[in-house]
Amino acid sequence: MEQAKQTFLAFFRREKLLKWVVALGLCGMALIYLSSFWTPEGEEPAPPTDAGSSAEYSQSLEQELSRIISAITGEKSPAVLVTLEDSGRSLYAEDGRSTTQQGEASSEERESTHVLFEDSQGNQQPLTITRTQPQVQGVVVVSAFAEDPATREKLVTAVCTALDLSSAKVCVVSGG
Numbered sequence: 001m002e003q004a005k006q007t008f009l010a011f012f013r014r015e016k017l018l019k020w021v022v023a024l025g026l027c028g029m030a031l032i033y034l035s036s037f038w039t040p041e042g043e044e045p046a047p048p049t050d051a052g053s054s055a056e057y058s059q060s061l062e063q064e065l066s067r068i069i070s071a072i073t074g075e076k077s078p079a080v081l082v083t084l085e086d087s088g089r090s091l092y093a094e095d096g097r098s099t100t101q102q103g104e105a106s107s108e109e110r111e112s113t114h115v116l117f118e119d120s121q122g123n124q125q126p127l128t129i130t131r132t133q134p135q136v137q138g139v140v141v142v143s144a145f146a147e148d149p150a151t152r153e154k155l156v157t158a159v160c161t162a163l164d165l166s167s168a169k170v171c172v173v174s175g176g
Contacts, residue, residue, distance in 0.1 A: 054088065065080045065082070065162065069158070072154055072158060075143055079175065082136060088131060092115070092127060136163050138170070139163065140171045141159060141170070156170050159172075
């Protein structure tokens with residue numbers, strides 16, 4: 001073991017070799033730093049992912065419901081409107097600390113801040129733990145075949161089942 005230690009120390013006592021090792025290490029660190037300034041050709045930096053805006057979510061629900069209604073009635077383009085209660089909720093990671101003082105009147109003080117991360121463009125954003133979809137407030141369906149009570153009931157049932165809503169939040173009307 002002692003001989004291996006002596007060989008290792010003798011290897012690095014050579015000044016020229018030590019300078020080369022340090023220079024190569026510095027070059028490696030510089031290349032890693034410089035690589036953050038460019039992306040490969042044809043590849044755009046990915047924007048921060050989000051669950052999407054509430055308008056996009058509402059529109060996608062409307063398209064899916066329209067497709068389901070068309071399958072039930074055979075109608076080419078039923079009108080569907082989905083309204084949302086909110087735009088969803090996000091839960092962010094927090095870093096907190098608390099201090100407790102004992103004495104005549106005991107008190108506890110709590111301080112918390114959101115955990116931030118920096119994306120590839122250098123923007124700081126809170127770290128999202130979970131994001132919920134917006135809640136559906138109501139649905140209106142206008143179909144030329146809704147005059148028939150059996151078809152209307154099928155449409156109400158399909159919408160209620162697809163969105164897990166009560167029938168009080170679904171309105172199916174006949175249109176022409």
